[in-house]
Amino acid sequence: xxxxxxxxxxxxxxxxxxxxxxxxxxxxxxxxxxxxxxxxxxxxxxxxxxxxxxxxxxxxxxxxxxxxxxxxxxxxxxxxxxxxxxxxxxxxxxxxxxxxxxxxxxxxxxx
Amino acid sequence: xxxxxxxxxxxxxxxxxxxxxxxxxxxxxxxxxxxxxxxxxxxxxxxxxxxxxxxxxxxxxxxxxxxxxxxxxxxxxxxxxxxxxxxxxxxxxxxxxxxxxxxxxxxxxxxxxxx
Numbered sequence: 128x129x130x131x132x133x134x135x136x137x138x139x140x141x142x143x144x145x146x147x148x149x150x151x152x153x154x155x156x157x158x159x160x161x162x163x164x165x166x167x168x169x170x171x172x173x174x175x176x177x178x179x180x181x182x183x184x185x186x187x188x189x190x191x192x193x194x195x196x197x198x199x200x201x202x203x204x205x206x207x208x209x210x211x212x213x214x215x216x217x218x219x220x221x222x223x224x225x226x227x228x229x230x231x232x233x234x235x236x237x238x
Numbered sequence: 239x240x241x242x243x244x245x246x247x248x249x250x251x252x253x254x255x256x257x258x259x260x261x262x263x264x265x266x267x268x269x270x271x272x273x274x275x276x277x278x279x280x281x282x283x284x285x286x287x288x289x290x291x292x293x294x295x296x297x298x299x300x301x302x303x304x305x306x307x308x309x310x311x312x313x314x315x316x317x318x319x320x321x322x323x324x325x326x327x328x329x330x331x332x333x334x335x336x337x338x339x340x341x342x343x344x345x346x347x348x349x350x351x352x353x
Binding site: 131160162167168169170171172175185217219226227228229230231232 | 247272274279280281282283284287328340341343344345346
């Protein structure tokens with residue numbers, strides 16, 4: 128199993144640009160989620176999904192969109208990048224009641 | 239609402255000494271509790287969890303944690319710290335009610351183990 132994979136590892140965007148962060152898992156997990164990690168703030172939930180076709184907002188959803196067309200993939204779209212979205216982004220997946228598995232992260236800088 | 243607090247931004251310990259990282263939580267019902275570790279420039283790795291049963295939970299790399307319901311705490315411990323244990327540690331909680339409950343993370347505690 129590859130577990131949870133994320134691409135790209137690093138990305139630099141200019142303000143106003145859009146992009147998609149990719150996330151895939153091969154563990155057949157129902158639940159997938161996106162977090163952002165900022166110094167001193169822990170991990171904050173952006174969006175999550177409990178299955179294909181079902182998504183919902185987390186704690187900090189503004190400026191981000193998600194979709195879940197398959198069990199395996201859960202991309203995160205930045206519609207119009209802002210400097211406040213400079214962060215490290217983590218994708219995670221799990222079965223219903225079990226621990227989450229995290230991807231390696233994407234370090235995004237918006238200039 | 240659920241929340242978790244890690245009261246120490248950083249814990250410094252000498253190699254070979256006991257290591258404790260503190261965590262307190264608040265949930266409306268019974269909790270699921272987790273500890274994760276993050277090494278530099280890496281994702282989070284699962285260490286251990288408390289779902290039900292024994293209050294002392296053993297996990298990876300020699301770590302253990304004690305669930306204390308009366309004090310709403312779930313402190314992470316290791317009897318003898320190693321330099322390689324230097325990392326960022328996160329406590330997380332979610333309400334046991336509902337299978338799809340969201341996980342709430344603490345702000346993290348940086349552990350520094352000196353030789």
